[in-house]
Amino acid sequence: MIETEVQIEAQIEVKTLESEERQTIVHCSCDGDGTDAYRIWPSTYLVEHGSDRRAKLITAFNISFAPQWTLNDGRGFTLIFEGLSKGCTSFDLIEMIPQAGGFEVFNIPRNNMDVYHVKF
Secondary structure, three states: OHHHHHHHHHHHHHHHHHHHOOEEEEEEEOOOOOOOEEEEOOOEEEEEOOOOOEEEEEEEEOOEEOOOOEEOOOOOEEEEEEOOOOOOOEEEEEEOOOOOOOOEEEEEEOOOOOEEEEEO
């Protein structure tokens, strides 16, 4: 019986770690001829519909964080965010910056993989 309790506790711990380690991946592409430069601000979020919860940006690949710039090489870039809430069915990607021209994509439907492709 003690072994069963230990197994149950281990299963609970694994499920807790799984939920804490969830991430949302957004692959981004931009129109342009390869001469444009881009950057991402750390104040970029996934804003869940219904709760207004914000999933924070964790890291980015193939794009610089502001104030640096990255030349558009046509490959796009990837953003890694915190995991979305289990009940989330749609969300917006919003770059909240103190100037015009931030990245925004609205009404992204949630999928079971939490991997998305958006175009700016």
